[in-house]
Amino acid sequence: MKTMLVAMVLAALVPPAALAQQRTERGERRTAAETHRNRAVELLKRGDLRAALPHVEEAIRLDPNDAVSHDNLGVILAETGRVADAEAHFRKAVALNPASAEAHYHLGLAQDRLGRTSDAIAGFEEALRLDADLTPARYLLSGVLRKQGDTEGAIRLLRDVIEREPTFAEARYNLGLLLQSRDPAAAITSLRTAHELQPNDPSAALALGIAYAEKPDLKAAVETLGAAVRLDPANPDAHYNLGLALAQAGRLSDAAKALGDALRLRPDEARARRALGVALQRSGDAKAAARELRVAVERDPDDPEAHNMLGVVLLTLGAVDEALMHLQRAIEANPKLIKAHRTLAQAYYRLGKRDQAMRSARQAEALRDEEARVGRAMILTQSAAQHLERGDVDNALGQLRKAVSMSPNAADTHLLLGRAIRKSGGDPQDAAAALQRAIELDPSNAQAHYEAALLLEDQGQDAQALEELRLAASVAPSFTPARLRLAEALLDAGGSREAARHARAVLLWAPDDAAARRLLDAALRADSDAVR
Structure with missing residues (x-):
């Protein structure tokens, strides 16, 4: 054993001249690697991935610890569809140079494409910790959060991006889309700016036109959606939404033409077929409306609106039995569609079935009352939230218990009830039950999980x-x-x-x-x- 150890030590000893030669060779290899790396960077800047690839590979062969070349190879592989291979090189780049914000950013990008959302978030966050001004990481993190359901976080990040880069039209476009259901006026402002920055982008024009229609500002909607059609005449969605806006504005013949154009581009589009049927019904052509609506329900048998509208049209044409069938199908697809219950009551009455007519009418009224209760429960929940903020827990509890009894499937109400019970020092089991119900109704409710955690901590x-x-x-x-x-x-x-x-x-x-x-x-x- 001693002889082997001595032999190993002697083998490790290298004469000074040989050491100098090794250092020279290593220096030459590094210099050559740097030359290939720099050439690859030049080619990448020009977008010539194919020409850059051999230079990157040679740089890594000459210097396996070249973090920049591993990162560059990852970029080339990712852009050519080899994302899993790219991730391995990004990981190597991060391991070799943990302080590289770009390597962490690229790693997050690859992980997002591979569907590993949590890893992608961690990568983007680390990139931004290392370089807060790395706007692409901030922007892509907003997209990952949006997919994750963290809309508030995505909105905050997009606003940060826009503050840093006011002419970033795509960021303004995505911000507008996220704001549509939360702040329609702010959504229009953001989408309008995106459209102004890129007036030839049909997507921005289409989104802005839809936002105007929902406001509703029908003149602006028709004008902007018309621009979307001119920018992309082959897009059936642009024709469809223009048709809806024209119908809203009462321009029924123009609406029918736009919806017909949408159907020529996409003949199987059930919603466009339904909208055309509605426009024809409103213009007084019940037979043509029935024809289009029959095709609509054939294309989408589970569309309650189309079945209901076809039932209405068939009643006007005197085809009561067929109307009855479609109204029943509408209610099967959506048992809470009040107008279908009301129209069904009319159909039963026309057939002399007074008992069924009365039952359908009572069901419609019961649903209307339920809708009103849900609305009152929402008001009570909002009021209770204000009481909780002021520290008035007793009033909040009373309102929340009443709101739950009126609308038992509202996650936010159960969440606030659980928080109020905990704040009041009430029964932990009651608080836990309320929070668990909130989570069952909305598993992605972070606030409910957080409140449940605090309650669990209270109990050790x-x-x-x-x-x-x-x-x-x-x-x-x-x-x-x-x-x-x-x-x-x-x-x-x-x-x-x-x-x-x-x-x-x-x-x-x-x-x-x-x-x-x-x-x-x-x-x-x-x-x-x-x-x-």
């Missing part, structure tokens, strides 16, 4: 609380209270490295958060102590 169930915090952070990465509490819980549980990641993420969203800064410092100290 730290492991279960940690899981709820992880879920909250996963479904809404921008929800900083959950991520801050998750960082605290992880640090308490000995997970200092993961705690540091979440504390850093909080600082990405809230740079001045002193608690997050303290947590990050504590996590880094704990991680350093663990290494020692």
Whole structure:
């Protein structure tokens, strides 16, 4: 054994001249690698991926620890569809140079394309921690959050991007789409600016026209949707939405023409066929309307609106039995379609079936009353939320219990009820039941998972609380209270490295958060102590 060890030591000894030669050779290899790397970068800037590839591969062969070349090879592979291979090289680039924001950004991009959302979010967040001005990472993170369901986070990021790059039309377009159901006026402003920045982009014109129609500003809608059609005459969606706007404006013959154009481009489009039938019915041509609506329900047998409208038209034509069948199909597809129940009552009455007519009429009224109760419950829930903010827990509890009894399937009401019970010091089991119901109704409700975690912590169930915090952070990465509490819980549980990641993420969203800064410092100290 001793002889073998001596032989190994002697073999490792290299004469000074040979060492000098090795150093020279390594230097030459590095110089050659750098030459290939620089040439590859030039070619990549010109978009010539094919020509850049051999230079990148040669650079890596000459210097396997060249982080930039691994990153560049990842870019080429990703752009040519080899995303899994690209991810491996991005990982290598990050391992060789953890301080490279671009490598983390590219890694996040590859992971997003591979459907690994959580990993992609972590990659983009790390890229932004290293370089807060890396706008592409901020923009792509907004897209990942939108897919994850974290709309608030996506909106915040898009606004940040636009503040940094006011002429970024695509960011304004996506912001407008996200705002449509939340703030229609702001959505129109964002989409209008996107359209002004790129007046030849049919997508921006189409989205802006739809937003105008929903406002409704029908003159602007028709004008803008007309522009969308002129910019992209082969897009059936542009013709369809122009037809809807024209019908809304009472220009029924023009609407029928636009909807006909949509159907010529996409003959199997059931919704366009239904809209054409409605336009023809409104213009007084019941036979033509029935013809189009029959095709609509054939194309989409589960469309309650088309069945209902066909039932209405058939009643006017005296085809009561056929109308009855389609109205029943409408109710099967959507049992809460009040107008179908009302029209069905008319059909039964026309057939002399008074008992069935009365039942259908009563069902319509019951649904109308239920709709009104849901509306009142929403008002009570909003009022209770204001009481909770002011600390008036008793009034909030009373309103929330009443709201739940009126509308038992509203996730936000159950969430607020659970929070109010916890704040009042009430029965933890009642609070847990309310929060569990909120989660059942809306599993992606980060606030419900967070409140459930706090309740579990109150009861000393730290492991279960940690899981709820992880879920909250996963479904809404921008929800900083959950991520801050998750960082605290992880640090308490000995997970200092993961705690540091979440504390850093909080600082990405809230740079001045002193608690997050303290947590990050504590996590880094704990991680350093663990290494020692």
